[in-house]
Amino acid sequence: RRNLLKATAVAGAYGAGVGFAGRFGSAQAAGDPTLLEAVMREAAITGNAATQGVLTYQASLPGAGVMPPALRLKRGEPFAAQLKNSIDEPTTIHWHGMRIDNAMDGVPFLTQPYVYPGDTFDYRFTPPDAGTFWYHPHCNTLTQMGHGLTGLLIVEDPKDPVFDAEIALNLRDWRLGGNGQFIEQFKARDAAKAGTYGTVRTANWQVEPVYDAPAGGLVRVRIAVTDVTRIYNLQLEGADALIVAIDGQPVPVAMPLDFAVVSPGQRLDLVVRMPDSEGTVVQLEDIRPSTPKTVASFRSIGASLRRSLDDVPPLAPNPPVEADLSSATEIPLVLSATAENAAKDSICGSLGYSFWAINKKPWPGDTEDPTAPIAELKLGQTYLLNLENVTPHAHPIHLHGMNFQVVSSSTRQVLPLVSDTYLILPDEKVQLALVADNPGDWVFHCHIIEHQKTGMTGYLRVA
Ligand code: C2O
Ligand code: CU
Numbered sequence: 001r002r003n004l005l006k007a008t009a010v011a012g013a014y015g016a017g018v019g020f021a022g023r024f025g026s027a028q029a030a031g032d033p034t035l036l037e038a039v040m041r042e043a044a045i046t047g048n049a050a051t052q053g054v055l056t057y058q059a060s061l062p063g064a065g066v067m068p069p070a071l072r073l074k075r076g077e078p079f080a081a082q083l084k085n086s087i088d089e090p091t092t093i094h095w096h097g098m099r100i101d102n103a104m105d106g107v108p109f110l111t112q113p114y115v116y117p118g119d120t121f122d123y124r125f126t127p128p129d130a131g132t133f134w135y136h137p138h139c140n141t142l143t144q145m146g147h148g149l150t151g152l153l154i155v156e157d158p159k160d161p162v163f164d165a166e167i168a169l170n171l172r173d174w175r176l177g178g179n180g181q182f183i184e185q186f187k188a189r190d191a192a193k194a195g196t197y198g199t200v201r202t203a204n205w206q207v208e209p210v211y212d213a214p215a216g217g218l219v220r221v222r223i224a225v226t227d228v229t230r231i232y233n234l235q236l237e238g239a240d241a242l243i244v245a246i247d248g249q250p251v252p253v254a255m256p257l258d259f260a261v262v263s264p265g266q267r268l269d270l271v272v273r274m275p276d277s278e279g280t281v282v283q284l285e286d287i288r289p290s291t292p293k294t295v296a297s298f299r300s301i302g303a304s305l306r307r308s309l310d311d312v313p314p315l316a317p318n319p320p321v322e323a324d325l326s327s328a329t330e331i332p333l334v335l336s337a338t339a340e341n342a343a344k345d346s347i348c349g350s351l352g353y354s355f356w357a358i359n360k361k362p363w364p365g366d367t368e369d370p371t372a373p374i375a376e377l378k379l380g381q382t383y384l385l386n387l388e389n390v391t392p393h394a395h396p397i398h399l400h401g402m403n404f405q406v407v408s409s410s411t412r413q414v415l416p417l418v419s420d421t422y423l424i425l426p427d428e429k430v431q432l433a434l435v436a437d438n439p440g441d442w443v444f445h446c447h448i449i450e451h452q453k454t455g456m457t458g459y460l461r462v463a
Contacts, residue, residue, distance in 0.1 A: 033080035033122060034071065035060035038087050038137075038149065043067075046200055047207070049180040055087060055147040067205045068135075068151030070168045075130040075157045075316075083121045090114035090139050090347050093123060094400070095153060096265060097133040097248050097420045100125035102440025105400055106138045108348045108366045110441045110459060114139065129318040129403075130157035131248030132168075132222040132267040139348035139366070142228055142449045146175060146185045146198075148205075150226035155248075159316040163271065164217030164305055169284075169296055170205075171262075172227040173198020191450035192337075192355040194393050195229035203284075203296040210281070210297045213274050216304030218312060220244075221270040221284075225262045228449040231288065231394065231423070234268065234295070235259040238275065238282040242309055245269035247419040249403070250315035259287060263396035265421040265447035271312050276304035321405040321418050323433035328382040331375045331460075335389045335397070335424065335446075338362045338455055355454040356391070356446070362455030363445075373461035374444065377436035385432040389424040395451060396423045399460070401442040404432040421447060436462045 036057040043054040043066050057068040073079045083093050092115055094106035104125045105111040115121040127133075133153040137144040152168050175198050177183045183199070190196040203209055213219045221241075225232055235258070242254040247267050254271070262268050275282065282298045338357035342364040343350040349365025356362060359374060377383055385404065389395060398421040406414045406422060410429035424430055445457035 033082040035082050037084040038091050040087050046180045051180050055149045070152035073127050073155045075155050078126045080124045085115045085117050088117050090116050091137045092139050093135050094138040095135050099128050107443050108139050127155045130155045133248050134224045142185050145228050152224050157316040161313040163220040164214045166220045167211050168222040169203045171203050171225050174200040176200045186450050191454050195448040195450045197229050208294050212301045213298045214305050215278050215300035215302050216276045216306045217274050218307045219272045223268045225264055227264050231263040232286045233259050233288045235285050235287045239272050241270045241272040244271050249418045263423040265396050265398045273309045274300045323382045328384045330384045330386050333387045337391050351453045353454045356451050356456035358458040363457035374458040377462045381436050383434045388429045392426045394425050396421050396447040398447045399444050401438045404434045407431040407433050
């Protein structure tokens with residue numbers, strides 16, 4: 001359906017976003033903005049032919065390569081980025097997991113106008129949390145993300161422990177044919193199930209990359225699954241590791257890694273204790289039964305530093321979710337399949353089908369007159385999101401702008417983790433506690449992008 005390459009014709013007709021002037025306030029001043037220019041180029045993904053039509057953010061940063069850069073911010077310090085749109089259709093940037101001003105959230109029509117081809121948009125915010133986050137467009141999302149526009153966003157805290165090395169991994173697939181060129185981004189019959197999988201799996205745009213790391217050292221590995229579909233079961237072969245943060249949030253007590261389920265949108269921070277002997281290779285594996293795969297490897301180099309995982313200090317904590325459950329208002333959110341077709345044609349919005357719904361309403365797409373919010377929340381109040389998945393598929397449900405805390409599940413033991421994304425399994429009911437502490441319209445959607453764009457989207461209004 002909507003195809004990036006055929007968007008040129010429409011581009012000229014958009015004008016310059018007339019009608020939005022003055023509607024969207026600007027945030028506080030910050031330092032020199034980082035330029036993030038969305039461009040189309042070719043890139044070597046498979047090692048066969050160069051892939052045409054790859055999208056990336058070209059950055060005004062030292063050492064920036066072909067893929068979107070891993071941005072490094074500091075907690076509590078203003079950050080500014082200028083998005084320059086040099087592709088031939090509108091785009092925006094959403095800062096996934098950032099609790100920032102609604103006007104900076106990057107959702108067309110709900111929080112900002114389209115950024116038209118040739119235009120710029122200034123994003124400014126001060127990250128309140130440290131951790132591993134990421135950024136991506138929120139317009140024609142399946143194609144734009146699928147073609148490359150996903151990058152890591154790392155927020156450092158000066159109080160964080162220092163490790164012997166750090167490796168950041170952006171895990172994602174590409175839908176490429178045997179000739180290394182893009183094939184159709186999705187199949188409707190798969191969008192109505194678990195989603196359409198990529199054909200080439202990469203970490204940092206490389207197939208099975210190998211990273212050197214100090215022998216016997218403690219390495220912080222930051223992992224973000226930025227794929228549009230794939231859920232990972234990650235395991236480490238050849239070394240011990242601790243899980244120190246999930247979805248950007250430090251865990252209260254570091255846990256030994258057995259395996260970890262990481263779904264689209266989610267992050268995992270590990271501390272890996274590298275083997276002592278030089279040349280030993282440790283493998284990060286996806287052990288999901290249907291498609292096991294080595295994702296990346298780490299190779300010990302140098303004389304052993306002889307560190308111990310017992311000495312890993314805790315990460316600096318993020319502000320907690322101060323939920324007062326005794327006064328909480330419950331909000332039912334039922335995730336279901338739907339037969340009702342609500343899809344409207346819009347530039348950023350829909351794939352043209354409705355397969356999924358929240359509270360029986362399929363989202364029609366991002367349009368000038370979005371449907372009403374799922375719920376209206378009072379600023380400062382505590383809510384319990386009562387999520388129920390009545391579909392036979394898992395859904396990584398993501399909330400913008402605020403964190404929730406997992407309270408209980410009907411089907412499994414859950415930790416009281418703070419997060420922005422929860423992978424709800426088939427037939428599961430889960431309660432998420434939320435303090436409505438950030439005013440605005442906050443999108444709430446499945447991060448399997450085909451599900452998001454075929455109905456499983458809504459938003460909460462906080463005022
Ligand atoms: Cu990464 Cu609307 O999401
Ligand atoms: Cu889903």
